[in-house]
Amino acid sequence: MALQxxxxxxxxxxxxxxxxxxxxxxxxxxxxVLGHSGVMVKEALGFFAPYFVDAGFVVIAIDYRTVxxxxxxxxxxxxPERQVEDFRSAISYLQTRPEVQPERIGVWGVSxxxxxxxxxxxxxRRVGAVVVQSPSIWNGxxxxxxxxxxxxxxxxxxxxxxxxxxxxxxxxxxxVPHLTLEHDNVQDAPDMSEQIxxxxxxxxxxxxxxxxxxxxxxxxxxRLAPTPLLMIANGGHDPYHALEEAQSAxxxxxxxxxxxxxxxxxxxxxxxxxxxxxxxxxxxxFDRYLRQTPLATATPVPTAESIAKxxx
Numbered sequence: 001m002a003l004q005x006x007x008x009x010x011x012x013x014x015x016x017x018x019x020x021x022x023x024x025x026x027x028x029x030x031x032x033v034l035g036h037s038g039v040m041v042k043e044a045l046g047f048f049a050p051y052f053v054d055a056g057f058v059v060i061a062i063d064y065r066t067v068x069x070x071x072x073x074x075x076x077x078x079x080p081e082r083q084v085e086d087f088r089s090a091i092s093y094l095q096t097r098p099e100v101q102p103e104r105i106g107v108w109g110v111s112x113x114x115x116x117x118x119x120x121x122x123x124x125r126r127v128g129a130v131v132v133q134s135p136s137i138w139n140g141x142x143x144x145x146x147x148x149x150x151x152x153x154x155x156x157x158x159x160x161x162x163x164x165x166x167x168x169x170x171x172x173x174x175x176v177p178h179l180t181l182e183h184d185n186v187q188d189a190p191d192m193s194e195q196i197x198x199x200x201x202x203x204x205x206x207x208x209x210x211x212x213x214x215x216x217x218x219x220x221x222x223r224l225a226p227t228p229l230l231m232i233a234n235g236g237h238d239p240y241h242a243l244e245e246a247q248s249a250x251x252x253x254x255x256x257x258x259x260x261x262x263x264x265x266x267x268x269x270x271x272x273x274x275x276x277x278x279x280x281x282x283x284x285x286f287d288r289y290l291r292q293t294p295l296a297t298a299t300p301v302p303t304a305e306s307i308a309k310x311x312x
Contacts, residue, residue, distance in 0.1 A: 003050050007069075008060070010093035012086045018042065018069035019090060022049050022059040027099035030106070030128075030290040031058035033090040037111035037136070038078050039178050039204050041068035043197045047270070048110070051279035055287065058100050062090050068199040074172065076201060078208035080116050080137070080215040087120035091127070104128055104290045108282060110269075111241065112137045114231075115249075119217040122224045129289035131230045131282040134241045134269050138218035138249040144209075146242060156209055163206045173205040218249040225254025230285040232278045236265035258285070 005020035020042050032052055034045045045061035052059050064083045066072035087107055095102040106129040109117030114132030121127040137143050145153050163174050179202055221229075233246035243261065250259045260281050264274035 003046075003053060005046075005049070005061070008093070010089055012065055012070075012089035015065045016071045017065060017086055017089065018063045019060045019093070020046070020049070021097075022053045022061075023099055024053050024056045024058060026056060027058065028101045029056055029058050029099065030104035030286070031060070031094045031097075031100040032286065033087055033094065033105070033107045033117075034059060034061040035064070035083065035087055035107070035109040035113040035117055036061075037109075037113045039064075039067045039076050039201070041197050041200045043068075043199065047275070048108075048279065051283055052108075052286070055283045057286065057290075058094070058097070060090055060094060062086060063199070074205060076175070076178070076204035076208075078178070078204040079211040080112065080119075080140075081211065083113070083116045084120045084123065087117060088124050091120075091124060095126075103295055106130060106286050106290050108133070108286075110134055115215075115217045118221060118224065118229065118249075121227050121229075122217070122220045125227075127227055128293075129228045129230075129286055130224070131232065131285055132246075133232045133278055133282065134234050135231060135246045135249070136241045137212065137215060138221075138245050140212040140215040143242070143245060144213060146245075147239060159206060160210055167207065173207040175203045176206050178202050178204045218252055221249050221253045226256065228285065228289045229253050229257040230260070230281065231258070232260045232262060232269065232281055234265060234268060235261040235263045236268055238264075238266045240266050256289075 003022055005022045008019045008021045009016050010019060034048060036044055042061040042063045049059045049061055063070040064086045066075050066077040091105055094100045094105055105126060107117040107121055107127055108131045110133045114135040115137050117130055118132055121130040148156065167173055231246055231250050233243055234241045235243060250257065262269065262274055262277055268274035269278045
């Protein structure tokens with residue numbers, strides 16, 4: 001029987017965001033924020049959440065602002081830096097829930113959501129551990145050139161120049177598809193259609209490409225330590241989740257960290273057996289660092305009175 005989440009909302013800098021909250025059998029418990037890529041919706045995270053819930057974690061799967069059941073206009077603004085803020089707002093929400101151990105919260109993300117989760121963990125020291133699955137974007141400009149080539153990026157920039165004028169004159173950006181599975185290895189992949197996820201819309205604002213070009217979480221990932229990082233990368237042929245990108249970011253991160261390369265392609269860790277392997281690794285990582293690792297304690301600053309007592 002599928003897990004039935006509690007549908008919740010939380011405030012993210014003035015905008016109401018939607019989340020699916022999953023509770024384990026025993027609480028209070030450590031908790032996780034789960035985020036997807038781009039404008040994909042929280043219902044798609046329902047494939048991943050049960051692994052964590054069965055392992056005893058509270059889980060909230062979120063819709064970013066302007067996506068799915070969350071509020072915000074215009075719809076479909078795929079802005080990674082705002083998605084980082086939504087992760088952090090979800091952490092704040094979890095800390096209000098009595099079912100959650102507020103000092104034991106981790107973040108997990110897939111595809112671009114993985115680098116968004118890593119950026120959130122870099123900026124927010126409340127994060128106790130982070131897992132990045134099938135990472136795709138660590139330097140947006142470089143990644144786009146890898147996927148489209150320099151001529152392709154030039155064509156995108158030409159579109160953005162025209163779109164800037166449109167925004168200047170009307171205040172609105174053009175709308176473009178979110179997913180275009182054009183490579184030969186994913187031609188027959190099932191479409192993530194509205195029939196599967198009714199709140200999903202395969203479109204986003206064109207100006208989202210500007211936000212992607214300037215998103216470079218690898219520039220800050222060396223600041224993530226000592227937050228533990230597990231990166232689970234695709235080792236099969238995969239133009240969307242390039243192994244070289246994952247290795248480049250991983251090399252810049254500090255300890256503790258772990259890189260696991262699994263032999264699957266673009267969709268291999270969204271379905272079994274790659275899904276089973278990846279989730280087992282993620283569960284073990286969060287169990288080690290959110291449940292088994294003692295919380296850090298600060299040494300009290302000595303006062304004049306305490307110093308005087310020590311001298312007696």
